[in-house]
Amino acid sequence: MAIIRDVMPAFDLLQPSSAADAQKLLQEHGSDAWIMAGGLDSFDWLKDRIKKPKVLVDLSGIDELKGIRVTGDGVEIGAMTTLTEVAEHPEIRKNYSVLSQAVSVVASPQIRNQGTLGGNVSQDVRCWYYRGGWPCYRAGGNICYADTPVGRNREHAIFGADRCVAVHPSDSVPALIALDAKFVVQTSKGEKTVDAENYYIGPDLDITRINMLQPGDLLTAIRIPSTWAGATFYFEKVRDRNVWDFPLMNVASAIVLSGGAISRIRLAVNAVSPRPMRLKNVEDAVVGKPADASTGEMAGKLAVQGAVPLQFNAYKIPLMRNLVKRAVCGVAGQQAYGALTGDLDTQEVAWNS
Amino acid sequence: MSDRNDLKSGENPPKTITRRNFILGVIAGGAAVGAASYRFLAPRGRTYSTGERLITVNVNGKPRRVDVMKQETLAWTLRYKLGLTGTKLGCDRAECGACTVLIDNVPHYGCSVLTHTVRGRNVTTIEGLASADGRLHPVQQAVIDEQGFQCAFCMSGFLMATVGFLKTNPNPTRKELAHGISGNLCRCQDYNKILDAMMRGAEYMRDGIPAGKTLTAIAGNPAAGDDATAALARGA
């Protein structure tokens, strides 16, 4: 439980007004600096005195990082665009609605009004041992407190564990993977564009980092190509409470059907592994098959092959099987999503059916 | 006065530095990287920060000069520097909504905003809802008429979230309103009564407060009803 302890310890606050200045400051201060977008993932770390950056670089005054542009080939979303703006943007709702659905179920209205897309995709894991300042592997230590017979690991990983069993907590990322989004990153060596799924790093590669960013790097934009515009989409999030709670699991798919058969598909699941997972093997297996219940069954079974549950999260295996099944064959039935219309009952029906 | 273009006052820079001298100095040093960048270039080993601690924030329509630490949250400034204690701190972690205020008409958690990031922007708190002549805001009036809260610790936050939501959707269904203000928790748990009050508030905003119901927030005014009304206006 959070303890309210007076104000945060002192740091210096730098407020650049251009991305170039921000990058310069970040490079100058290196690992002493912390990027602050909306701050909603940052403040807990600072208030709890677990991360102690000397310098905060506040991106909120950089107009060029804000807003959504419809381009010749899709849309480009500035890293500092708020989740509310993404959720409500007419072009995104019309052609890339899997993303509006995903960001509409993040946290709470006030958090969506301030939290940015760049921050949402770059946020750190929520494992409470790590967040609570325990010196675990991810914190640079020598043990995982979650992966023990009595560790609290109901929310943790069934795939991709390597010492660390934390999951990636973002709701927006699976939708971005389904849309084949590209992340635009400014590094000291210039601009890099990476596929959404390749922005992330698993503990096998570097246990203390959640994404490819090195000190000094800045995510400036997310580009969604028009490849999947107007496809048939599916998004579903399962969580304990309708508001605030992180996903126990979520799933997103984009499907193009031709004559009842799946001609193209992208499929991603989050909160099952330290990296957001694109299910390439399932995609390959269902192409050319009808989008029906038997294909869905097969997809679900294939998706969970190799899953390794921990003490308290075996429920995630049937959950993932069912979510993948729905994301492959439930597409036709999934129209207006409750969160977009404000209709909470619709959401519940989607979960219980 | 004080905005993002304030000259930095870091730990070390000479107190008498002027922006002009500073720019000239930087240019002379060959370190300028762009028109907007001079503000961040400092001699090696020195950290320049964003300007003065004495900043201006527009709160409830008035520019307020206030001395703010870099790491200070808006809820902290409002409560402990400006005396606006109607904004509550419940969790200090973006998890309860008690601290909700409007920033440029949009609901935010005051506990999770750095005050330095709202320089020059318009902040509205519960104290800013009643009109200057003391008449309650329609949503405040509705809270009285519907007896919307029990202990009312969560009340200011709910009111600010509702007023902000109604700006985007003045005629919501009950479900839409519930969804719109779902970022607020009530520990006394009567969400139905809260929703009754907030729906009534939406109605008063559209159709006006029925004659005879209008109360004013000025304590001691016979028309004001009782102390509770004044307390409501202060968010106490």
Ligand SMILES: Cc1cc2nc3c(=O)[nH]c(=O)nc-3n(C[C@H](O)[C@H](O)[C@H](O)COP(=O)(O)OP(=O)(O)OC[C@H]3O[C@@H](n4cnc5c(N)ncnc54)[C@H](O)[C@@H]3O)c2cc1C
């Ligand atoms: C109570 C609570 C509930 C939540 N529930 C959910 C939920 O249900 N689903 C969900 O997906 N999320 C949830 N979140 C997380 C929240 O959505 C994210 O914290 C928020 O979107 C982060 O955005 P921000 O702009 O506030 O990030 P910040 O805190 O400013 O940044 C987050 C991280 O990303 C880095 N960063 C930010 N922008 C950039 C950039 N442009 N380039 C490089 N690095 C950057 C920062 O340094 C920091 O490490 C919740 C958060 C809270 C506090």
Ligand code: SF4
């Ligand atoms: S799951 Fe990862 S973050 Fe959590 S305690 Fe283990 S090593 Fe640390």
Ligand code: FES
């Ligand atoms: S005090 Fe800010 S959300 Fe609880």
Ligand code: FES
């Ligand atoms: S009325 Fe007591 S917390 Fe809401």
